[in-house]
Amino acid sequence: MTIQLNTDKNLTIHKEYENQINEVINQNLSRFDDLVTRLEVHFTDENGSKDGLEDKRCLLEARITGKEPVAVSHFDKNYDLALVGALAKLKSKLETISGKLKAH
Secondary structure (H helix, E strand, C coil): CEEEEEECCCCCCCHHHHHHHHHHHHHHHHHHCCCEEEEEEEEEECCCCCCCCCCEEEEEEEEECCCCCEEEEEEECCHHHHHHHHHHHHHHHHHHHHHHHHHC
């Protein structure tokens, strides 16, 4: 699975943080390696430089073999929590898709 990170102008991802993000994603989605060919991660700060509660957004778009892409998003107070929330939603969707594929 190829992982591509995208951010808005309010966030710069350093190599160490990128490695940490990749590790969290691989730990959570490793069982779907045969299903997901590419995962795009989009981090945005909805309020820009202003303070706000739960204004950090993580959008995950999974490219699935032979299917339409699946996208989920989650808002939280920091990027790490937003990523974890989005991963939980994506895992649920991928389990459903995987189950339907195995049923056929």
